[in-house]
Amino acid sequence: MSKKKKNNEAMTEKCAKKAKSIFNEFKTFAIKGNMMDMAVGMIVGGAFTLLINSMVSNIATPLIGILIGVDFSEWEIQLPHLYGNAEPGTLAIGTFLNNLISFFVVAVVVFLFVKLLNKLKRKAEEAPKPPPKPSPEEVLLAEIRDILKEQKDN
Secondary structure, eight states: OOHHHHHHHHHHHHHHHHHHHHHHHHHHHHHTTHHHHHHHHHHHHHHHHHHHHHHIIIIIHHHHHHHHTOOGGGOOEEOOOOTTOSSOOEEOHHHHHHHHHHHHHHHHHHHHHHHHHHHHHHHHHHSOOOOOOOOHHHHHHHHHHHHHHHHHHO
């Protein structure tokens, strides 16, 4: 067998071992639940974002519009026709404001959630620790005390 062929086989074997190692590492990662936790978090986060966007678009924006007397959800600025474009561009100011409000609502909720998690974590760390186990000398002294007490009672 030629030296070049041996080198190719060694490289192929090395690549196969590396691929198997990476696959095993990924399998361990997926089995530990990290991947599932991440997937569930993304799904819940997406649903939460849809809920917040709906709340802002359908509840908060109309209420703010009533309070200030203007419906800004459909505010748009028409841009002039440029360079022969058939349709003029628009700046959707109302949509931007809706998205800005949504961002702040999500940011506040995430902040409060992280704050709650940190508080729970601190409480768990501050939980009273069990008393330390007595040293062998203390155990021996307790046994001697019990024997002396027993002798005194008899």
